[in-house]
Structure formats: C-alpha cells, structure tokens
Amino acid sequence: MAGRERVLRMSVELPLWRALAGYRVLTMLYAVGLCVTSYEHFTRPWIAIGYDAVLTVWTLATLPRVRGAVTCTKGFLAADLTIALAGILLTAFADSHQRAAGGPTLPTIWAGGAVLAFAVKGGWRWAAVASTAVAAANLVERGQIAKDTVHSLILVWVASIGIGYVVEVARASERTLARALEIQAATRERERLARDIHDSVLQVLAMVKRRGTALGGEAAELGRLAGEQEVALRTLVSGGLLPVSRIAGDGVVRAVEPPDADGPVDLRTLLAPFARDRVSLAEPGAPVPLPPAAARELAAAVGAALDNVSRHAGAGARAWILVEDEPEAVLVTVRDDGPGIPEGRLAEAEGEGRLGVAQSIRGRLRDLGGSAELISVPGQGTEVELKVPKGAVPARGKKAEQR
Numbered sequence: 001m002a003g004r005e006r007v008l009r010m011s012v013e014l015p016l017w018r019a020l021a022g023y024r025v026l027t028m029l030y031a032v033g034l035c036v037t038s039y040e041h042f043t044r045p046w047i048a049i050g051y052d053a054v055l056t057v058w059t060l061a062t063l064p065r066v067r068g069a070v071t072c073t074k075g076f077l078a079a080d081l082t083i084a085l086a087g088i089l090l091t092a093f094a095d096s097h098q099r100a101a102g103g104p105t106l107p108t109i110w111a112g113g114a115v116l117a118f119a120v121k122g123g124w125r126w127a128a129v130a131s132t133a134v135a136a137a138n139l140v141e142r143g144q145i146a147k148d149t150v151h152s153l154i155l156v157w158v159a160s161i162g163i164g165y166v167v168e169v170a171r172a173s174e175r176t177l178a179r180a181l182e183i184q185a186a187t188r189e190r191e192r193l194a195r196d197i198h199d200s201v202l203q204v205l206a207m208v209k210r211r212g213t214a215l216g217g218e219a220a221e222l223g224r225l226a227g228e229q230e231v232a233l234r235t236l237v238s239g240g241l242l243p244v245s246r247i248a249g250d251g252v253v254r255a256v257e258p259p260d261a262d263g264p265v266d267l268r269t270l271l272a273p274f275a276r277d278r279v280s281l282a283e284p285g286a287p288v289p290l291p292p293a294a295a296r297e298l299a300a301a302v303g304a305a306l307d308n309v310s311r312h313a314g315a316g317a318r319a320w321i322l323v324e325d326e327p328e329a330v331l332v333t334v335r336d337d338g339p340g341i342p343e344g345r346l347a348e349a350e351g352e353g354r355l356g357v358a359q360s361i362r363g364r365l366r367d368l369g370g371s372a373e374l375i376s377v378p379g380q381g382t383e384v385e386l387k388v389p390k391g392a393v394p395a396r397g398k399k400a401e402q403r
Contacts (some may be wrong), residue, residue: 013069013167016120020113020343027110034108047094051087051106058083059110072121081118084111088137102308105141115160124164131157151278205230209277227277245253264289267330270299271321274306278316285321289331291391294368298388301364301372304332305384313338313382329370329390335383343374361386 035052042048058080065076087107094106105111111134135153171329205226212223267288275281290298302321309319317338324331361384365372370388 013120013170016163016167017066017068017072020116021063023116024059024066024110025063027108027113028055030385031108031110032057034104042094043291044094046076048106049088051090051094054106055083055087055110066117069121074119076132077114077118077121077126080114081133083107085133086138087111088134088141092141092143100110102108104183105138112156112160114165115156117150119160119164120165120167123168124161127160127164128157131160160309189389201233205233207271226275249349265292265295267295267298267323267332270295271302271323271332274302274321277304279319280320281321281323283321284325286325288323288325289390290330290388294388297364297368298330298386301386302332302334304361304364309334309336310339312341313389317381330388331382332386332388334386340378340380341374 032052032055035048039045039048062076062080065071065073084107088105088111091105097343115127115130115134122270134158140155209223209224209230212219212221212226215223267290268283271281271283306319306321309317313319313336317336319334321335322335323332324333361374362372365386365388370386370390373385373388374382375385376382
C-alpha cells in the first residue's frame with residue numbers, strides 16, 4: 001500500500017488537472033475582458049453579456065470538477081462541451097457577419113479547455129471526438145473555410161490528441177511502476193521469510209535428519225522424510241514458488257506437469273522437483289529456456305533415468321543431475337553411484353519387452369532431434385547424457401502442425 005500511495009503522489013495527472021483548472025479560469029477572464037472591450041461592436045450585446053455571465057458562473061462553479069479523473073465525469077464533460085459549442089454558434093447572432101466571420105468567438109480560447117478536459121480524462125480518442133466537434137462548430141459559425149481558421153482548428157486538434165496520448169502513456173507507466181513496487185515489496189518480504197525459515201525450520205529439519213539417521217529404525221525413516229522436506233523447502237525459498245515433487249507409493253519421483261504456456265519454459269522449474277535427499281541438482285543461475293513440449297519431454301526423460309536409479313541402483317544410491325546451457329543445445333546429465341549395468345543387460349531387457357531406456361529415454365530424445373548416451377561401468381555407477389537442440393519440437397508435435 002505504501003508503494004501504491006507513493007505512485008499516486010507522483011502521478012503526472014495531478015499537475016495536468018491543476019493546469020487545466022488554471023487554464024479555464026484565465027481563459028474565462030480573457031473571454032469576459034474581450035467582450036467588455038468590444039461591447040460597442042456587437043449588434044446584439046445582450047447575447048454576449050448573457051453568455052459571458054453563464055460562462056463565468058459555470059467555470060467558477062465547476063472548478064472542483066476538474067480536480068481529478070474521478071470528479072470529472074462524462075456528464076460534466078458533455079455539459080462543458082455543450083457550453084463551448086453553444087458559445088461558438090451564438091457568436092453569429094451576437095455580432096455582425098463581417099466580424100463573426102473573421103473575429104474571435106464568444107468563448108474564444110476557453111473552448112480549448114473543454115477539449116483538453118476530454119484529453120486528460122479519456123486519452124487521445126476522446127480528445128479527437130471533442131476537437132472534431134469544436135472544429136465543426138467553428139466552420140458552421142464562420143460560414144466559410146478560411147486559412148487562419150483551418151490553422152487554428154488543426155492546432156487545437158493536434159495539441160489535444162497529443163496531450164491525450166501522453167496521458168495514456170503516463171497512466172500505463174504508473175501502472176507498471178505500481179506493479180514493480182508491489183513486486184519489490186513482495187520480494188523483500190519473501191527474503192525476510194527465507195531468513196526466518198533458514199534460521200529456524202531448515203535447521204530443525206536438518207537436525208531431525210541427522211539424528212534420525214544416527215538412531216536408525218523408524219527414526220531413520222523419519223529422518224529421511226525430514227531430509228526430503230528440507231530440500232523441497234530450501235528449493236522453495238531460494239528459487240521461488242516451484243512445484244514440489246511428490247513420491248509415489250513405489251518410491252519413484254514423479255515430475256509435476258507445468259502449466260500450459262505459449263512461450264519458452266524454464267527447464268529449471270521442471271527439474272527442481274526431482275531434487276531431494278539423495279538426488280542433487282546443479283543448474284545455471286540464469287533461466288534455461290526450451291519450448292514447452294520439449295521441456296516436458298526432457299524432464300520426463302530425466303524422471304525415467306531417476307526411476308531406473310530407484311529401481312536398480314539400490315535404496316542407498318545417490319544421484320546427481322547436472323544442467324548445462326550450451327549455445328546450440330541443452331545438456332542434462334544424470335549420474336548415480338550404483339553398481340552399474342552389467343554388459344548386455346540393456347539388450348536383454350529390450351528382448352524381454354522392458355523398454356524403459358529404449359523408449360522412455362532414447363525414444364523421447366530421438367523425437368526431439370537430440371541424443372541420449374548411456375555410459376555404465378560395473379561397480380562404478382551409470383551416467384545418462386541427454387542432449388536437446390534449442391528450439392526442438394517433438395516429432396508428434398511436428399505432425400500435428402503439418403495437419
């Protein structure tokens with residue numbers, strides 16, 4: 001709220017409304033003075049005097065109306081423009097034809113204030129409508145199209161539209177600034193909460209993990225769960241509001257599907273849920289953008305690789321995920337410290353109809369136009385290297401586009 005109040009105090013509209021109020025008063029005095037000095041030249045002076053009296057009362061009585069956009073209603077703008085148009089058209093009845101055709105109108109430049117009110121209130125479109133109405137009234141009152149009249153009307157038209165456009169840009173800038181201040185305040189609050197969480201909750205979870213592991217038994221399971229929650233909470237407070245992974249009943253990490261997006265997706269947000277007690281994630285400090293479908297497929301391949309670690313490397317195996325953002329491609333490496341894959345085992349599994357590596361990993365990367373390399377040394381763990389070119393689109397996505 002403090003940021004929003006600061007924006008309101010900095011509003012560029014407030015000086016414009018004040019300037020408009022001063023303009024209306026000064027131009028009203030000018031119109032009255034011009035009427036007094038030209039009194040003997042009017043053919044019907046009572047019309048000019050009557051109009052100037054109405055103009056004076058209206059201008060002074062409506063000063064509170066031009067304090068801001070809230071008080072300057074559409075009804076007031078319509079009435080204000082009506083008075084300006086009426087004064088322009090009444091000029092032909094108050095003065096001789098010769099003077100009316102070449103001299104100033106009864107409201108003179110006060111009519112420009114009515115147009116400017118439209119510009120400040122509604123932007124350049126409202127200004128264009130109001131200035132066009134004033135121009136039409138002037139042409140009707142003159143009875144002819146003179147060069148000086150056209151120049152004056154074009155000047156009013158361009159100036160009012162320009163001011164209206166500036167007001168629209170200023171309002172958009174104020175909204176952007178207000179949003180930025182809100183984000184800044186939210187970020188500071190988040191940093192404060194992160195410090196509090198780090199000093200309390202994370203330390204408690206880490207202590208529970210250590211004590212549970214040392215005690216063993218059911219306490220070890222409690223320590224493992226505390227360690228997973230510590231990793232998830234640390235990821236949340238350090239990287240933003242990321243979806244937290246869930247572990248299914250079979251102990252396999254399931255990726256969280258991202259929301260649909262038209263633009264690139266940061267791969268880090270999809271891989272962050274995989275980080276837990278025995279899975280470490282190393283990623284760049286900057287976003288790693290990929291098309292949404294390609295990012296989901298790559299994250300699913302990483303999930304399949306971790307699935308294999310959970311199933312075949314043993315409960316005590318650790319895994320590491322390394323993300324590298326190269327100029328032409330994104331490289332994700334999944335490595336574990338398990339017993340490795342015996343020679344010929346992958347071919348044997350494929351012959352038995354187990355296609356986890358062949359389809360869930362290599363098949364996905366092949367559809368993306370990338371590659372999946374698997375290196376395993378018995379007794380030294382397994383390493384899966386996934387490489388996806390930037391801008392990759394799954395093969396089924398290409399077929400859908402061709403249709």
